[in-house]
Amino acid sequence: MTSSLEAGIHSIAELSRGASDLLLHSTRQKPLAKGQVLLPEGQVCKTIWYVEKGYLRTFYNKDGKEINTRFSFENEFVTDLKSLRSGAPSAFWIQAGEAAVVWEFAKETLLDLYRQSAEIESFGRNLLEQMLVVQEDHANLFRIHSPTERYAYVARHFPQLLQRVSLSQLSSYLGMARETVSRIRKNR
């Protein structure tokens, strides 16, 4: 029972045995083939996923091109918070970038648990705060740095991203042309 998920939950908030069990029993594991879609654009997001293995790719379509906004690797939680919260159709796709295993948390189930357990509501709050910080960092990545600096930043702070994600996919994530990434990579 010392699962990756349990560790992931405890990295967000300290929970009592009881609260922890409530959460663990509200979720189920789901294996994913590479390319399998968890959330298509236009669908209302009703789930939070925890990545146990592989990675998920979040992207949207701009003029027919896929723009990646996030890669979620092992032990990360991911959702489309805006859609989840507002009930509006999602502007994003979420898809497995590799063969993957995720745990699914249904929004409605979580809301029920919040009502049952203050501890779990506190967990929910911590999870959101953490997502906020991740997002803030990523916003600043674009605000602060030029394309070349962004590559260096990611190489320094998220090296596995460069190893597991293809150059083309990376380029839209970094907000620059494929060719520019290729040239930056050459000069190192």
Place this chain on the structure above:
Amino acid sequence: MTSSLEAGIHSIAELSRGASDLLLHSTRQKPLAKGQVLLPEGQVCKTIWYVEKGYLRTFYNKDGKEINTRFSFENEFVTDLKSLRSGAPSAFWIQAGEAAVVWEFAKETLLDLYRQSAEIESFGRNLLEQMLVVQEDHANLFRIHSPTERYAYVARHFPQLLQRVSLSQLSSYLGMARETVSRIRKNR
């Protein structure tokens, strides 16, 4: 008692009279002179502010230049969430951009209230979610749009920003040179 603050709180979450009063009594009003600093870089952020009048400017120092990351106008909540949450020194300054009136919520007081009232914890969660969405939108502004497009986006969605914030301050917010903003402005 139908204060701006009360309306601001209710725009985040529906609260019972009791919970609402608890929150309202945990805060105090603070008038600010133009330029007055609420949070200096390096200090741990322990407060969430609600802007009743005027606006607050959030910025950091990059190589001696001030880079604005946010302008918070009437009826908005603002803090440095990363510092608030982690207790790490803030990388940002928060300062009054005009003569202003704010309401201060001390972190410790809020945490006490969370323990006392599930409703207020729920309010806290909603507030964070809303901050997350605002941040996500702003991240996308940089990811999706070129400098020229960013100006157009802000003109369309946050017109008061162009009216109340000086061109120089705006330029760092939009991530472009002062001269570029001036030229864009000419061509409209």
Place this chain on the structure above:
DNA sequence: ATCAACCTGTGACATAAATCACAAAATGAA
């Protein structure tokens, strides 16, 4: 093993925005 489909590297060229320099306009203090 072969072949098609996709991914990556690289040159030539175009272009938006940055930088530099300075003039004009606006603001604010005495």
Place this chain on the structure above:
DNA sequence: TTCATTTTGTGATTTATGTCACAGGTTGAT
């Protein structure tokens, strides 16, 4: 009102990055 200070506008020039075009490489299916 006047003068100093700050902000904004604008031309000339430079530079980073994008776009286009195409040649190798890689990968995966049959």
